[in-house]
Amino acid sequence: MTMRTSGTISAVVLVLASSSGSAFASTCSCASVPLLGAMQSASPNDKQWFFASTYEFHELSELVNGSSTIPDQTGRDRTSQAMVLELSHGLSEKWSFSALVSAVEHEREIGGDRDSATGLGDAVVMLKYSPSTISLFSKDTLSFGIGSRLPIGVDDAKDEGLTLAEDLQPSTGSYAGMVWAYYARALNESRGAQIYASGSYTYNGDNDRDYQFGNNVTLAFGGSYQTATPWGFNLELLYRNADRDQRNKVDIPNTGGTWLDISPAVQYHVSDTLALKASAKIPVARNLNDTLQFTTKYAVRVSLSYLFGN
Amino acid sequence: MNKKSLPGKSFVAAILMSLVVTACGGGGSGNKNREPAPLPDIGEWLLPLDRIADGGPGRDGIPALQNPEFESAATVSLRLTNLAVAIRHNGAVKIYPHDILNWHEIVNDGPADDPYSLSYCPLTGSALAWKGLMSHADPSFGVSGLLYDSNLLLFDRETSSVWSQMFGISVSGPRIREIPQAMQVLEGYYGTLRGMYPDAMVMTRNTGYIRDYIEYPYRDYRTSADLLFLVSNIDNRMHPKTRVIGFRSGTGIEANAVSKVYQLGAFGPTLQAINDQVDGQDIVVVGSTDLNFAVIYSRELADGTILAFSPVIDDLPNIMSDDEGNVWDSFGTAVSGPRAGEQLAMTNSYVAYWFAWATHFPDAQIHFNDL
Numbered sequence: 148m149t150m151r152t153s154g155t156i157s158a159v160v161l162v163l164a165s166s167s168g169s170a171f172a173s174t175c176s177c178a179s180v181p182l183l184g185a186m187q188s189a190s191p192n193d194k195q196w197f198f199a200s201t202y203e204f205h206e207l208s209e210l211v212n213g214s215s216t217i218p219d220q221t222g223r224d225r226t227s228q229a230m231v232l233e234l235s236h237g238l239s240e241k242w243s244f245s246a247l248v249s250a251v252e253h254e255r256e257i258g259g260d261r262d263s264a265t266g267l268g269d270a271v272v273m274l275k276y277s278p279s280t281i282s283l284f285s286k287d288t289l290s291f292g293i294g295s296r297l298p299i300g301v302d303d304a305k306d307e308g309l310t311l312a313e314d315l316q317p318s319t320g321s322y323a324g325m326v327w328a329y330y331a332r333a334l335n336e337s338r339g340a341q342i343y344a345s346g347s348y349t350y351n352g353d354n355d356r357d358y359q360f361g362n363n364v365t366l367a368f369g370g371s372y373q374t375a376t377p378w379g380f381n382l383e384l385l386y387r388n389a390d391r392d393q394r395n396k397v398d399i400p401n402t403g404g405t406w407l408d409i410s411p412a413v414q415y416h417v418s419d420t421l422a423l424k425a426s427a428k429i430p431v432a433r434n435l436n437d438t439l440q441f442t443t444k445y446a447v448r449v450s451l452s453y454l455f456g457n
Numbered sequence: 458m459n460k461k462s463l464p465g466k467s468f469v470a471a472i473l474m475s476l477v478v479t480a481c482g483g484g485g486s487g488n489k490n491r492e493p494a495p496l497p498d499i500g501e502w503l504l505p506l507d508r509i510a511d512g513g514p515g516r517d518g519i520p521a522l523q524n525p526e527f528e529s530a531a532t533v534s535l536r537l538t539n540l541a542v543a544i545r546h547n548g549a550v551k552i553y554p555h556d557i558l559n560w561h562e563i564v565n566d567g568p569a570d571d572p573y574s575l576s577y578c579p580l581t582g583s584a585l586a587w588k589g590l591m592s593h594a595d596p597s598f599g600v601s602g603l604l605y606d607s608n609l610l611l612f613d614r615e616t617s618s619v620w621s622q623m624f625g626i627s628v629s630g631p632r633i634r635e636i637p638q639a640m641q642v643l644e645g646y647y648g649t650l651r652g653m654y655p656d657a658m659v660m661t662r663n664t665g666y667i668r669d670y671i672e673y674p675y676r677d678y679r680t681s682a683d684l685l686f687l688v689s690n691i692d693n694r695m696h697p698k699t700r701v702i703g704f705r706s707g708t709g710i711e712a713n714a715v716s717k718v719y720q721l722g723a724f725g726p727t728l729q730a731i732n733d734q735v736d737g738q739d740i741v742v743v744g745s746t747d748l749n750f751a752v753i754y755s756r757e758l759a760d761g762t763i764l765a766f767s768p769v770i771d772d773l774p775n776i777m778s779d780d781e782g783n784v785w786d787s788f789g790t791a792v793s794g795p796r797a798g799e800q801l802a803m804t805n806s807y808v809a810y811w812f813a814w815a816t817h818f819p820d821a822q823i824h825f826n827d828l
Contacts, residue, residue, distance in 0.1 A: 212669055221517055223515070257518055260515065308502075310510070311511050312513045313513075394685065395684075400678070438669055439674060
């Protein structure tokens, strides 16, 4: 019985780890494209390791005027793909450390003309403090994090000698500071049903071309449910508000705004420590700055996460 | 910007294959099978590459208009103080409102056997028109998505050569160094142009595209001192967005060409004619602040005569008379007098924001220098 309960709790931790990290979605913004749920919210226990590998596809071909979608009529196709690797480690009962690296491909195609850039994206490091964690003895998880985005990737990709636009660069080329908070509450004894909320703020610096991606705030509210089978489900509402980008401290028109997305997810537990997850991000509403912006039409993500050690 | 897939194209896919196991095999990666059309490599550039910026939308991301609809100025509802561009072609005048040009930047127009392309760069405030090359099956131009010192770079659809709007020359591609045949462009308040040519046809908002033509897409850019893209030469003698009409003594990217600008806001309320000489070329600059209008023609005729002009007040479209008793209209045609029917020679001149003129043509002279 104890063994089973322990296994269940581990599975729940893994569900959480792989299901509710979307508050970080925009904290690892590789050249303006937020990586959906790029960093998980896992705060491994003391001496535990958590590894996640996530692939994400963004379709960014939606043309929006304020809050209205309008037909583009240029045949434009704008996509981004990212591969994100994350490693977290429990430093103690309450402290943990996470690091994330990304590889990104941006592509813009109109008619027969295609521009693309592929390379190492940004990295994120974060120190987390979790005074409370869902366990046999607690129904609550509370975590705080402070971190930085590191421009370790390619931010000067060129096409025939011409530097590509900022949003096509795999890396932002700039440092960022970020803070994050996360709260979850278990709704039942098995800890299989949970609700959670998280929020983050990212302050972006300038890159070498004096370009600054807009600072942004994210909020996420969601619930997850782990069935008695290996299957679990998650539903999340994501809010994001981004300032306008700036070049040389001058606001760039048609950047920034507010997005509200919904993200359903399903996960399958191969074992107590290994899980697969698939999720999507679907726009619910948005109100984007100025007159015309291309933005996310949808995004999908698959991830593999593994909890090990101790 | 035709692009073959970069060497690292398979980077993400390779990682996917190795790390995500079966998860990515089911597709959803969105990888496209389409290959880019076989466009020629660009190769040599006449412009320094580090001053060319990717504006963001990509090639054709800002859609040029192709033979748009027009309606009579008598029926068009357009604010009289909105800016517009006018072209006279085969005797008929067409007016192109900035409101639409801001969103499309290029209009390919004219009959099939005599086409032309009007380009307007909202970031540099410059409008120019070029005759189409009939030697090409497709003489039209598109928006390349590239900017040189904030100014529009066009591409021609036949060869994908890239053209600098303000320099008026092909700067890369198979047609490098070609200079297009310019057409006279008038720019001013819509009310001014309509007052000159009440029978003109006006481009309508039925462009086939859904755009908010009432809204200006660049916020306060027209009046702000801020620029959206860095430029190589900042000249602080005037506010960056001061609208000037500039004249150049040369064409293309000639470093030794002399240029001079005249501020539209300094002509005064009624038409003023300035008989000037710049770098040995005799020109007349006619403009009015209240009309938000200015144009420059050569004062030297084909027979070597150099005319001296005076403004004609309240007789639009006639704007000046000369010392021989001829009256000339805004397109530089003598409408009365001994030279009736003759045409003044165009000059290499157009309206632009001061910052744009100054960065393309450094050390420009300023006519109203005491302002």
